[in-house]
Amino acid sequence: MGSAIEASDDGPLQSWWVPDGDARVFELPGWPDEPLEALRALLADEDVPHRWDDGRLVVDAERRDQVIAIVAAVVEAALPRFDPDRPHTVYELADWPEDELEALEATLAEEGVVHAWTDEVDLLVYDEDEEFVDEIFERLGLHGPESSDELTGAALTDLLTALFVASDRLARAPGDAPAVLDAHRSARAVATLQPPYGIDPVAWGAIVDAANAIVELVERAAGPDGAADDDEVADAARRLREQLRPLL
Numbered sequence: 001m002g003s004a005i006e007a008s009d010d011g012p013l014q015s016w017w018v019p020d021g022d023a024r025v026f027e028l029p030g031w032p033d034e035p036l037e038a039l040r041a042l043l044a045d046e047d048v049p050h051r052w053d054d055g056r057l058v059v060d061a062e063r064r065d066q067v068i069a070i071v072a073a074v075v076e077a078a079l080p081r082f083d084p085d086r087p088h089t090v091y092e093l094a095d096w097p098e099d100e101l102e103a104l105e106a107t108l109a110e111e112g113v114v115h116a117w118t119d120e121v122d123l124l125v126y127d128e129d130e131e132f133v134d135e136i137f138e139r140l141g142l143h144g145p146e147s148s149d150e151l152t153g154a155a156l157t158d159l160l161t162a163l164f165v166a167s168d169r170l171a172r173a174p175g176d177a178p179a180v181l182d183a184h185r186s187a188r189a190v191a192t193l194q195p196p197y198g199i200d201p202v203a204w205g206a207i208v209d210a211a212n213a214i215v216e217l218v219e220r221a222a223g224p225d226g227a228a229d230d231d232e233v234a235d236a237a238r239r240l241r242e243q244l245r246p247l248l
Helices: 033-045 061-078 098-111 127-140 153-172 177-191 201-222 230-247
Strands: 016-020 023-027 051-053 056-060 088-092 115-117 122-126
Touching: 016 061, 016 177, 023 061, 033 061, 056 061, 088 127, 098 127, 098 177, 122 127, 153 177, 153 201, 153 230, 177 201, 177 230, 201 230
Parallel strands: none
Antiparallel strands: 016 023, 023 056, 051 056, 088 122, 115 122
């Protein structure tokens, strides 16, 4: 990509796509000129047929995964880089469950928190961001290796509510990138839990199965083959939503 792209002062560049018949429409709200020029250059380099409609990028459906990868590359290039010489806080997370680390990384990226990881799985953030990062740990219900398979009370309710909301959004708009990310993250967290106290194990098993189906479909869609289609994702999201409804 020639030169680095400066990130927006408001955080990382945002993007999502929606289906429109045989086309896929990529929304790029607030993108500055420089990353847009980089995007246009990459689309030209890879010979991707496309058009622009009032600032939105429109491509054929079969080009969706290719364009997702191109957009992700531009977003990645625009992210600010962590400066280890600035005062920073270290979170030692080597023993934490992988699903919690993935949820943490995804949220840090979404929130535009400049950070870095070491080979020892230490998370580095600037001192001025420490309080906000602590809030992220609490918001996501991250507990570390001691209690990764147990969740109760308000933390459990918050997680199930987040999954219900994300699955409802996904059922209505399976191409909504934030909904996909939220549903995948929450579904993975729910799928690791033991049956909570007071919830019928059979009913909980059905929820876990439905959550695992979402995880599998989203990861398959994000893979090189992009095998899951929008209708399949929407159907799975509706099933999960209905399994969760009696608990909320």
